[in-house]
Amino acid sequence: MRLSALHFRPYTFAFVALVCVLGTTSANVSAQQQPVQPASPLQTGPEKTPRPEAPVPTPSSGQPSSQSPALSSSYNPMIVLDPAHGGTDTGARGETGAIEKDLVLDYARMARAELQSEGFHVVMTRDDDSNPSYADRAAIANSYRNAIFISLHISTTGTFATVHTYYYQFGSAPVAPSDAANAKNTGPAEHSASLVPWEDAQFTQVGASERLAGALQAQFAQRFSGSSASPTPAAVRELRSVDAPAVAIEVASVSVKDPNSLAGLAGPIAVAIARGVQSFRTAAAAGAH
Amino acid sequence: MPNDWKIVLGILTVAVLIGLASLGRLHQRMKTLSENPHADEQARREVMAAPVATPTDVTVQAKMYWQSGQDQLAPVAIKLPLSADPVERSKQVLDGLITQPTPQQHTLPSDTTVLGFYVLPDGTAIADFSDALATETPSGIASEQTAVDSIVDTLKADVPSLQRLKILIHGQEVDTLAGHVDLTGFFDLNSAPAQPSIVPTQSGSISSTGSAAPVQKTVAPTALPHGS
Numbered sequence: 345m346r347l348s349a350l351h352f353r354p355y356t357f358a359f360v361a362l363v364c365v366l367g368t369t370s371a372n373v374s375a376q377q378q379p380v381q382p383a384s385p386l387q388t389g390p391e392k393t394p395r396p397e398a399p400v401p402t403p404s405s406g407q408p409s410s411q412s413p414a415l416s417s418s419y420n421p422m423i424v425l426d427p428a429h430g431g432t433d434t435g436a437r438g439e440t441g442a443i444e445k446d447l448v449l450d451y452a453r454m455a456r457a458e459l460q461s462e463g464f465h466v467v468m469t470r471d472d473d474s475n476p477s478y479a480d481r482a483a484i485a486n487s488y489r490n491a492i493f494i495s496l497h498i499s500t501t502g503t504f505a506t507v508h509t510y511y512y513q514f515g516s517a518p519v520a521p522s523d524a525a526n527a528k529n530t531g532p533a534e535h536s537a538s539l540v541p542w543e544d545a546q547f548t549q550v551g552a553s554e555r556l557a558g559a560l561q562a563q564f565a566q567r568f569s570g571s572s573a574s575p576t577p578a579a580v581r582e583l584r585s586v587d588a589p590a591v592a593i594e595v596a597s598v599s600v601k602d603p604n605s606l607a608g609l610a611g612p613i614a615v616a617i618a619r620g621v622q623s624f625r626t627a628a629a630a631g632a633h
Numbered sequence: 634m635p636n637d638w639k640i641v642l643g644i645l646t647v648a649v650l651i652g653l654a655s656l657g658r659l660h661q662r663m664k665t666l667s668e669n670p671h672a673d674e675q676a677r678r679e680v681m682a683a684p685v686a687t688p689t690d691v692t693v694q695a696k697m698y699w700q701s702g703q704d705q706l707a708p709v710a711i712k713l714p715l716s717a718d719p720v721e722r723s724k725q726v727l728d729g730l731i732t733q734p735t736p737q738q739h740t741l742p743s744d745t746t747v748l749g750f751y752v753l754p755d756g757t758a759i760a761d762f763s764d765a766l767a768t769e770t771p772s773g774i775a776s777e778q779t780a781v782d783s784i785v786d787t788l789k790a791d792v793p794s795l796q797r798l799k800i801l802i803h804g805q806e807v808d809t810l811a812g813h814v815d816l817t818g819f820f821d822l823n824s825a826p827a828q829p830s831i832v833p834t835q836s837g838s839i840s841s842t843g844s845a846a847p848v849q850k851t852v853a854p855t856a857l858p859h860g861s
Contacts, residue, residue, distance in 0.1 A: 428812075428813075429812065433812070435772060435812060436771075436772040436773060444772075478808065497773070497774060497813065498773075499771075499772075499773030499774065499775055499776065500771035500772050500773045500776060501703070501704065501771050501773060501775065501776045502703060502704065502773070502775060503703065508774075508775065510774055543817070576775075578774050578775075578778045578814065579778070579781075579814050579815040579818075580774055580813055580814065580815065581808055581809045581813065581814065581815040581817070584815055584817075592774060592813075594773060594774045594775065597773070
């Protein structure tokens, strides 16, 4: 089986993590010293900082953890900016010509510049008119030990220039692979209970994602009148497989009469994202202490 | 001029006059259709989704979660004849959710039809909607989540025996509703079955609506059982 094909299989992420753990144990080498190339992100920043792949944490209690296991006192996350849609998937389209996929790419580029000016390392899931799959987008974030995933969207409805931040919320604990195997009476479980399925990777990160969303939404509420003060849980597909703090930001809306007014929001949105991420990083580092 | 030609010309003249006379009615018909864009949808709905009626139907006050303000839901009580059978009852509830609201209350595209509804022995419900639900719901996180919430909250309120819900589009599992909200998992309905809180009434008409406070909570899908 080719390694590239493994990349898209449901349990590949858990498998790769298991291999990393076994390899690290046998070689007695710290994971911090093992550079891992990202899954082909479009990386830019003050310097290229390949990071070791993070071991997949275990939902031991069946509830999302309140503290990201990846946080440390030297918390310096890789910011993964995700302009939604792309290619033939235009996203929302306004009657006056506003197209979501193009506008969010502009927003992401502006946010990248702002974040880099603050010293963050940034990658983008796309920097052209391509349309990576949900798995590809998540894989970029999951290839870093410490990452923050921010997906950018524009809505069809809503009051112009209001911005809302969403984080993923699971209805209940995902079914563990071993439980599922036992439930089907297929003999001994083929997977360790410590492995997390790819499609449920966000489960252990919900607490951190909510805090990140809160930090960002506080910035948007200050800068964009009419935006709510707190973030909203929603089942945004792009966030589900991300094993890192992950949020989706949605700006209203493509239904605006003048499409240029939406483009004009790129600067303030970029500043709000940079301040929000900075605030989250500061709080996370303080929490680690 | 030969008599034959006179007869032909006479027939043609009568045909032209009849055509001219019908032009007025045709114009009137086109004008009516253009003023009422839902007439076509309604006609299609009548063919695709005939009203469900069962011998056990009892008119009750059903609770519909419709739009109340921008991307917010509020429960609205309406009188609906509902079956005792969970499958038929769910079809009736979803049909009411789609067809009964005012344009301001709509959460689902009015062209949407329920193609099928199934309930498994463990209480898992599978709702199969027509393509219109995916293609006509405005693309966006807030608008898609509102559509899903209205379906989930309404079924939760009116069909207490259902445990969880899977949404299909035209018989297929899809990643998202319209590009954003995750439909790959199940939505929790009533993990602990409750007794219906609806009260039988005598009338089959829609009551004056009794709105409650807008609902801001969000329903989220649970994971699919692995290996399924």
